[in-house]
Amino acid sequence: MSLKEKAVLVSLTVSKPRLTKKDKKATVDAELANNAHGAGRYVKDLYPKHLIDPIVQVENEARAYMYSCTLPWNKGQHLLPCSRYMAFGERMGQFQIAFSQSVTAFLNNYSNVLLQAEQTQGELFNASEYPDLSELKAQFGLSVRYFPVADASDFRLKVEADVLDRLKKDAEEQIREALAETMREPFTRLYEAVARIYTQCSKDEGRIYDTLTDNLDQLLDVLPDLNFTGDKRLTELIEDCRSSISVHPEMLRLEKDKRKDVAAEAQRILEKMAKFM
DSSP, X not given: OOHHHHEEEEEEEEEOOOOXXXXXXXXXXXXXXXXXXXXXXXXXXXXXXXXXXXXXXXXHHHHHHHHHTOEEEETTEEEEEGGGHHXXXXXXXXXXXXXXXXXHHHHXXXXXXXXXXXXXXXXXXXXXXXXXXXXXXXXXXXXXXXXXXXXXXXOOOOSOHHHHHHHHHHHHHHHHHHHHHHTHHHHHHHHHHHHHHHHHHTSSSOOOOHHHHHHHHHHHHHHHHHOTTOOHHHHHHHHHHHHHTOOOHHHHHHOHHHHHHHHHHHHHHHHHHHTTO
């Protein structure tokens, strides 16, 4: 199967109003107070952080989710396995709803937002820096778009046959190079996850949080779908990690010998990966 049959391209676009602004007066005041000249610029938060945070948090969670089940491709586009398209679309739909709800709550409380901003900024507050409610609402958005993966057969130019062949060969080479670069990402993610387990399990008194192995298990679940080239090394590493270091965190907390064994196994896997990374 070609790449275009295995994956689709997805992009996530999040828009928000300007959340900070350079304040010339505050900059001048700070320089005068400290006998400084061109030492920096004062940037103020336009909105109280705790009021805008719920919106930013949804954005961060949506980006983290997309990152977890895709591979970077080109200019904000990511490769999404076709096998995960339905689940991905459903989850991103949930993020869109959560984003809309957070924005609505923020806008419904806009008068209080401005009041708290004025209280926080004091003499730095400038009402003219804030848009009216309808304009502000239009500045928020979270959208997901899908595109087919292009390949050399997509050329439809009316040129001489030898020129078209050369263009197709160039396109094929560019796609191969891009895919080779992209396929480094699964190895990097796995290496980092294993390294975290090695670091924590190597400590006699190091805290073992559930997320330590949960994150690895989630990664091992998605990596087979991200193995677009069918790299046998990645397949073997996935199985190796599952059989040797995918351990319930409670066992690592209670059994020091098991923790040492997992640390040794993690170190072995890291050494194996280091040979080709």
